[in-house]
Amino acid sequence: MTNFWFLNGLKKGVKTERFPAAEPEEPPVWPSRLKGSGSYECPTDAIVGGEWIQERCIFCRRCVPSFTPTQSQNIYHIRSVEPMFRKSFYLYPVDSGACGACNTEFFNIFSPQYDANRLGIFMTNTPRHADAIVVMGVGSPGMAEALERAYEAMPSPKLIIALGVCALTGGVMGNSPMNREKYNVEIAGCPPSPYTIISAIMAAKEKKGEM
């Protein structure tokens, strides 16, 4: 019995995808980058003047067929990066008023299929050890102080990553918990897939171009 799990684990072999070195194996259709043109009465004003605005989109499919999904998971925006975090990047999640979907997608980047640890991405249980806070959900009065104190507790240099449309613009659910000017990394999606989250975090820590 002692070795049961050890041997069982070895027998299963490596289950981790080669992503981001290779293309995603099973990218979801929704959410993904949309392409198209035309006007549509979007519930979150994500289509203005025929242009699609990823930070507002909840991917509700109402604009289909004028706009169609491409399955491209690159729906993020990097405002600023910190080269110091290139080798290891510790993240502290902050649920400021999320529905639970962003929370689980963030944690999913540590599942065997993605194994974010191999990429130098780690989670920490205290903001004192964090390089960045990952803000999820709309702003809620009860979490405003906790969010502020978590940010203040982080040592500098530090980043703020906004994960999901609620944190970015509020989507259909409310208002953003912070001033968007404060965000260093903006990850669109409702919720963003683990592929998108990893791509954005890697871009932030490896000083890659903006999407």
Added chain:
Amino acid sequence: MRRYRFGSGTGRFVGNTEKFSVYEDVISIGPKPLEGKRYERAPGEFSFSYGPLTGGLLESVAFDFETPGELIKSVRVEPYSKVRTIAIKGLTPQDALLRVERINGFHAASHSIAYEMAVEDALGVEPPEGVLFSRIVMLELERIRSNLLVVKRLCEPAGFGVPMNEVYYLTEKVSRLISAVSGHRYFFSSTYVGGCDIKVENLATSIKGVAFEFEKIFDGLLQSKIFLNRLQNNGKTDHDSDLLGPSARAAGKRVDARDDADILPYKDLGFNPVLFDEPDAFGRFYVRSIEIIRSAEIIENAVNLCSNGPQRRGVTDSGEGAARVESPQGDLFYYVKIDRGVIEDVQISSPSLLNINAFKKSMVGNIFTDYHFNWESFGIWVSELAVVLT
């Protein structure tokens, strides 16, 4: 309302909404007071606060433990730290659905389907039978993923890295199956009033594979004395408590909306609830694990009966309706009142309310290191509780 009537509360208590207390088929005006004694701290005891922000929890929720050092004498749970105000009244039922499915995104299918069936009840919409089977498939897929996540989070504090990752692998695999079925990993925008939009080709084979893999992990966990020791006699529920979902069934109570709500054709699939006789964290783990396997069987039987439509329309644009489905945590109830095509009132009773109450009582007499196992075994989601619908 076809399945509910207003009156004095009789039958099984299902939960409270903001305005109502809800029973099996009766809605009673005014929430039922939930028992809860104020704890008087004894000399030498102190209060230990945990949360609302901590990496150990999936969501923001605050706990205050009263303890003399290790033994938990009382616990207060504050699930309303991240309370969200969601504007739903005044919207059309379809626009409101965009917000309803984001009340608890991890269980979006349960919320969407309960809400849609309440709207259908209000407007006299009769969805085709195939759509009802499609809804069963969605609910059971969601249950499998939810239960897998609970098992994964039970392995985590026990330091069981291999089974934890094996179960986590299956959890992600089910998310990808859900994405293949509905186009979205959380079923968002794949279901609507009167119909749905899912593809179930190859689903039966894939989900059978997940259940087969899980069964092997489950058998291994049942033989791991260290793991069992952390769960057995941890968080024993009181038999008189109002329990819902797997917590109730672990305590031997035949409590399951799939069995008594008679709203979806589960009985045509030969459904029988999983019951167990250990009202502790182990019992809840056991029931959830067996339900993963049973849910896969239900999906296998239902896929050939599924359809997406044709979408049916209502016979009226005003009315009130109610519906209850078995979400992975227990009975989830929606009430809607619609006036000339827009939502005038919406009420929700989430199973997490009663489960939190049961958790608080079950923690007394345990020690702090038991807490994580006990909390996770209830599968509580505060996002569906900390909402104000306006």
